[in-house]
Amino acid sequence: MNEPRRRADATENRVRILRAAREVIANADEVRLNEIAKRAGVGQGTLYRHFPxxxxxxxxxxxxxxxxxxxxxxxxxxxxxxxxxxxxxxxxxxxxxxxxxxxxxxxxxxxxxxxxxxxxxxxxxxxxxxxxxxxxxxxxxxxxxxxxxxxxxxxxxxxxxxxxxxxxxxxxxxxxxxxxxxx
Known part of the structure; x- marks a missing residue:
């Protein structure tokens, strides 16, 4: 089954979230989702839509x-x-x-x-x-x-x-x- 195509902005948000998460994992003692969302420039809802x-x-x-x-x-x-x-x-x-x-x-x-x-x-x-x-x-x-x-x-x-x-x-x-x- 094919995965539905993402809108360009949704794909960009996902990439930014992953990049921000990687930075937080590499540099912080604790992985906090609100910090990841903030670094990615997205809201909590956007983060949770991509990663529940x-x-x-x-x-x-x-x-x-x-x-x-x-x-x-x-x-x-x-x-x-x-x-x-x-x-x-x-x-x-x-x-x-x-x-x-x-x-x-x-x-x-x-x-x-x-x-x-x-x-x-x-x-x-x-x-x-x-x-x-x-x-x-x-x-x-x-x-x-x-x-x-x-x-x-x-x-x-x-x-x-x-x-x-x-x-x-x-x-x-x-x-x-x-x-x-x-x-």
Whole structure:
């Protein structure tokens, strides 16, 4: 069944709400819907028409980030050699993990499990695309796979907010260096 077409202003409101929610998740200790509506420049009614519950909004922020992360892999490979493409993708993973930590902290367990299932397959496929390109180019070790990398980057959700800026990208560099072939 086709979803009804949204009016242009409704689509724009939805995008602004998602952008504002993402900012609040990334920068606030508590996710407050009135703050999201205010940042998006919409009323509470508009927010609730698009997202009837707090969980629905948070889940959509998460799904959008996953979809963007997955879409970035082929786009990065189109514009960069495999290793720089993977490095740029891992930078996006750091941003994604920051949002993921905030979303998961705010969601119920059942919703979290559904979102986790949504992301692992597509993210694994995007990462496999990047790793395979690097292996073909000889800049990624042949013995690593997407699950190895996913397990390694899982630590990002364990970083404390105060140490995020100093550790996240440095630790991703450690992973990237470990993916390179060694003589």
């Amino acid at each position: 519950t707090r969980e629905a909004l948070l889940a959509e922020v998460y799904r959008t980030d996953v979809d963007d992360l997955v879409a970035a892999a082929p786009a990065l490979l189109a514009g960069h050699a495999p290793l720089p493409a993977l490095a740029r993708w891992l930078d996006r993973v750091a941003e994604y993990a920051s949002i993921k930590r905030g979303v998961f902290a705010a969601l119920e367990v059942a919703v979290w499990q559904d979102l986790s299932a949504h992301s692992l397959g597509p993210i694994g496929e995007a990462l496999t695309l990047l790793l395979d390109a690097g292996k073909a180019d000889g800049v990624i070790r042949p013995d690593v796979d997407a699950r190895d990398v996913i397990l390694l980057v899982g630590y990002l959700t364990r970083l404390e907010p105060a140490e995020w800026d100093t550790r996240a990208h440095r630790l991703l560099d450690v992973i990237l260096n470990g993916l390179r072939p060694h003589p």
